[in-house]
Amino acid sequence: MSSTTTTHDAHGHDDHGHPTGLMRWVKSTNHKDIGTMYLWFSFTMFLFAGALAMGIRAELFQPGLQFIKPEVFNQLTTLHGLIMIFGAIMPAFVGFANWQVPLMIGAPDMAFPRLNNMSFWLLIPAAILLLASFFVPGGAAAGGWTMYPPLSVQGGMSVDMSIFALHILGVSSIVGSINIITTIFNMRAPGMTLMKMPMFVWTWLITAYLLIAAMPVLAGALTMLITDRHFGTHFFNAAGGGDPVLFQHVFWFFGHPEVYIMILPAFGILSTIIPTFARKPLFGYASMVYATAAIAVLSFVVWAHHMFTTGMPVAGQLFFMYSTMLISVPTGVKVFNWLATMWKGSMTFETPMLFSVAVVFLFTIGGFSGLVCAILPVDIQLQDTYYVVAHFHYVLFSGAAMSIMGGVYYWIPKWTGHMYDETLGKWHFWLTTIAFNVTFFPMHFTGLAGMPRRIPDYSQQFAEFNMISSLGAFALGLSQLLFLYVVIKCIRGGAKATNQVWDGAQGLEWTVASPAPFHTFETPPQVK
Amino acid sequence: MIPEKPLIDLEVKQSRNQSSANGKLAWRLSLIVLAGLIFGFAIAPIYDVMCKRFGLNGRADSVATNFDKSIKIDKTRWVTVNFTGNTMPGLAWSFAPKTISMRVHPGEISLTSYTARNNANNSVLGVAVPSVTPEIAMLSFKKIECFCFKQQTLRAGETREMPVMFYVKPDLPKDINELTLSYAFFNGLPSADKAGLQASALRALN
Numbered sequence: 001m002s003s004t005t006t007t008h009d010a011h012g013h014d015d016h017g018h019p020t021g022l023m024r025w026v027k028s029t030n031h032k033d034i035g036t037m038y039l040w041f042s043f044t045m046f047l048f049a050g051a052l053a054m055g056i057r058a059e060l061f062q063p064g065l066q067f068i069k070p071e072v073f074n075q076l077t078t079l080h081g082l083i084m085i086f087g088a089i090m091p092a093f094v095g096f097a098n099w100q101v102p103l104m105i106g107a108p109d110m111a112f113p114r115l116n117n118m119s120f121w122l123l124i125p126a127a128i129l130l131l132a133s134f135f136v137p138g139g140a141a142a143g144g145w146t147m148y149p150p151l152s153v154q155g156g157m158s159v160d161m162s163i164f165a166l167h168i169l170g171v172s173s174i175v176g177s178i179n180i181i182t183t184i185f186n187m188r189a190p191g192m193t194l195m196k197m198p199m200f201v202w203t204w205l206i207t208a209y210l211l212i213a214a215m216p217v218l219a220g221a222l223t224m225l226i227t228d229r230h231f232g233t234h235f236f237n238a239a240g241g242g243d244p245v246l247f248q249h250v251f252w253f254f255g256h257p258e259v260y261i262m263i264l265p266a267f268g269i270l271s272t273i274i275p276t277f278a279r280k281p282l283f284g285y286a287s288m289v290y291a292t293a294a295i296a297v298l299s300f301v302v303w304a305h306h307m308f309t310t311g312m313p314v315a316g317q318l319f320f321m322y323s324t325m326l327i328s329v330p331t332g333v334k335v336f337n338w339l340a341t342m343w344k345g346s347m348t349f350e351t352p353m354l355f356s357v358a359v360v361f362l363f364t365i366g367g368f369s370g371l372v373c374a375i376l377p378v379d380i381q382l383q384d385t386y387y388v389v390a391h392f393h394y395v396l397f398s399g400a401a402m403s404i405m406g407g408v409y410y411w412i413p414k415w416t417g418h419m420y421d422e423t424l425g426k427w428h429f430w431l432t433t434i435a436f437n438v439t440f441f442p443m444h445f446t447g448l449a450g451m452p453r454r455i456p457d458y459s460q461q462f463a464e465f466n467m468i469s470s471l472g473a474f475a476l477g478l479s480q481l482l483f484l485y486v487v488i489k490c491i492r493g494g495a496k497a498t499n500q501v502w503d504g505a506q507g508l509e510w511t512v513a514s515p516a517p518f519h520t521f522e523t524p525p526q527v528k
Numbered sequence: 529m530i531p532e533k534p535l536i537d538l539e540v541k542q543s544r545n546q547s548s549a550n551g552k553l554a555w556r557l558s559l560i561v562l563a564g565l566i567f568g569f570a571i572a573p574i575y576d577v578m579c580k581r582f583g584l585n586g587r588a589d590s591v592a593t594n595f596d597k598s599i600k601i602d603k604t605r606w607v608t609v610n611f612t613g614n615t616m617p618g619l620a621w622s623f624a625p626k627t628i629s630m631r632v633h634p635g636e637i638s639l640t641s642y643t644a645r646n647n648a649n650n651s652v653l654g655v656a657v658p659s660v661t662p663e664i665a666m667l668s669f670k671k672i673e674c675f676c677f678k679q680q681t682l683r684a685g686e687t688r689e690m691p692v693m694f695y696v697k698p699d700l701p702k703d704i705n706e707l708t709l710s711y712a713f714f715n716g717l718p719s720a721d722k723a724g725l726q727a728s729a730l731r732a733l734n
Contacts, residue, residue, distance in 0.1 A: 220568020
C-alpha cells in the first residue's frame with residue numbers, strides 16, 4: 001500500500017479514476033487525450049482550410065471574376081496554405097506522435113506531460129489569431145503563405161496577427177519536439193535498442209530534430225519582419241540598405257526542412273502499415289533509418305532551389321540543383337524498400353493499405369515532378385505556374401494528408417475499441433483518390449502551358465482544364481465529410497476490435513487492450 | 529514489511545533519476561534551439577558579406593572606390609555601358625539618365641549624369657540603389673563618385689543633375705562587351721530619418 005502511494009507521488013500524477021468533463025481535456029497531461037485533441041484540432045483546421053480551397057476553385061471554375069474579389073482571393077490562397085501546413089498537417093503528425101510513440105516504445109506517457117498540455121493549448125490562440133485575421137480592416141494576410149517582403153512589410157494588422165500566430169505555433173512545435181526526443185531517448189522499454197525501434201518512432205525522432213533546428217530560424221525571419229514593420233529596421237528594405245531577397249534565404253532555410261517535417265512522419269506511417277498488410281517485415285529497416293537521416297541532413301543544403309530566379313550566380317544555382325537531385329537517392333531507397341516489402345507478400349487491401357499503396361504511387365509522381373522542377377532551366381519556365389501547385393499537392397496531399405488518413409484508419413480501432421465501417425472507409429478512399437487526381441493532375445498541363453498561380457483570373461485557353469480541376473476539388477472536399485462521418489461512427493460504436501486488430505500487425509501498441517486504457521505500460525514491458 | 533523499504537527507495541530513486549535525466553536532455557536540446565535562433569539572425573550579416581564578396585544584389589556597388597593608378601587603359605577593347613533608372617512607388621520624382629549609352633575603354637575614367645526632378649510640393653528624401661547586369665560584371669564596374677553613395681534631398685520642384693564617375697576594370701571577363709547600370713530611386717524612409725536622428729542623438733550624448 002505505502003509502496004503504491006510513494007510511487008505515484010514521484011510520478012507526479014494521480015490515477016484515482018478517470019478525470020471527466022471539460023476539465024479532463026483542459027488540464028489533461030495524458031498523452032492519449034492530448035493526442036486525441038491534436039487530431040481533432042487538425043481535422044477542424046483541415047476542413048476549414050479545405051473550405052477556403054473550395055472558394056479558390058469556385059472562382060477558378062470559369063475565366064473572369066465571378067464570386068470573389070481579387071484581394072479576397074489572395075487572402076484565401078494565403079490562409080489556405082498557412083492553415084493547412086501549420087494547422088492541419090503538422091498538428092496531425094504531433095497527434096500521432098502523442099498517441100503512438102509512448103505506446104510503441106512501451107513508455108507510460110511522454111517525458112514532460114505538462115509541457116505536452118501546453119504545446120497543445122498554444123495551438124488554440126494561434127488558430128484564433130489566424131481565423132480572426134479575416135475580420136480585421138483590410139482582411140487576412142494576402143501576400144502568400146511564404147510572407148515575402150515587400151508585401152508582408154506593407155500589409156495591414158492581419159500580417160501581424162499571422163506572424164504572432166506563427167511565433168506561437170513555433171514555440172508549440174519546439175516544446176513538443178523536445179518532449180518527443182526526450183521521450184524516445186530516455187523512456188524506451190528495457191531491451192528496446194535504437195535499432196529495434198519501430199520505423200514510425202525513428203521518423204519522428206528525426207523530424208523532431210528538424211523542428212528544433214529549423215523552427216527557430218523561422219522565428220528569426222518573422223522577428224526581422226516585425227522589426228522592419230514596426231521598429232524602423234531595414235533588414236528587407238532596399239531603401240534602407242536591406243534586401244528583400246534576404247528574407248527568402250532565411251525563410252527557405254527553414255522552409256525546406258519544413259517540407260520534410262511534413263513528410264518524414266508520413267514515411268513512418270507507411271513503413272508501419274505496409275508490412276502489416278503485406279504480412280512481411282519491413283524490407284531494409286536499417287537502410288530506411290539511414291535514408292531518413294540522409295534526407296534530414298540534405299534538407300538543410302537545398303533551400304535556394306525555391307529561389308532560382310532571384311538572381312543567383314550560376315555556381316550557386318548548379319550547387320542547389322545538384323544537391324536537390326541528390327535527395328531523390330535516399331527517397332528512392334525508401335520507395336524501393338516499400339515495394340520490396342510488398343513483393344510476394346500475402347497482401348490484403350483494407351482501407352489503411354489502400355491509402356498506403358496509393359501514397360507510394362502518388363507521392364512518387366510528386367517526387368518526380370519535384371525532380372523536374374529541380375532542373376534549373378526547366379524551373380525558370382515552370383516557377384510560379386500551376387505545375388508547381390500540382391507538384392506540392394502531390395507530395396503534401398497525396399503524400400502527407402493521405403498517409404494521415406491511412407494512419408487514422410489503421411490505429412482508430414486501437415483508439416476507440418471499435419472497427420470502423422470498412423465499406424464506407426473504402427468509399428472514402430476511392431472518392432478521395434479519384435477526386436484528388438481529377439483536381440490536381442490537369443494542373444500539370446495548365447502549368448506547362450504557362451498558367452500563373454495565385455491569380456484569380458486566367459486566359460480562355462485554360463478554361464476546360466480549370467473546370468475539370470474545380471469539379472474534382474468540389475468532390476474532394478465533399479468526400480472529406482464522409483471521412484468525418486466514418487470517424488464519428490467508429491467512435492460511437494461498431495464491431496468490437498481485438499487487441500491485435502490486424503493479424504499482421506507487430507509492435508507493443510497491439511499488446512494493450514482495445515481501446516487502449518487510460519494508463520498503459522506503468523510497468524515497462526520487456527523487449528527481446 | 530521491513531524488506532519492502534529498500535524497494536520503495538529504489539523506485540523513488542529510479543523515477544527521480546529518470547526525471548532529472550529528462551530535464552538534462554531537454555536543456556541540452558534547447559541549446560540546438562538557441563543555435564538555430566542565433567543562426568537565423570546571423571544569416572543577415574552572412575548574406576551581406578557574401579553579396580559584397582560575389583558582387584550580388586547591388587551590395588558591392590554602393591561604396592566609392594579610389595582609382596587605382598596602376599591600371600592601364602586597354603585601348604584595344606571597347607565596352608558599351610548602358611544607363612537606365614526608375615523611381616519606385618511612393619517617390620514623386622522624374623528621374624532619367626542624360627546619356628543612354630556610352631562606349632568606353634576598360635581602365636578609362638568616364639563621367640555621365642542623371643537628371644532628377646522633385647514633382648512633389650514638399651522637399652523629399654531619396655535613396656538610389658544601383659545594380660549592374662550582367663551580374664558577373666558588377667565586380668569589375670567601379671564608381672569613384674556617385675549620387676547613390678548618400679541620400680539626396682530635393683526641395684519642392686527642384687531639378688538636380690546627379691553625376692556618376694566610373695571606370696570599368698580591365699579584368700572584366702572577355703566575353704562581356706556590354707553592360708547596363710541601373711538605379712532604383714526609393715523614397716527615403718521616415719524610419720531612416722529616425723535612425724539618423726537616433727545616431728545624432730547618440731553622438732550628442734557622447
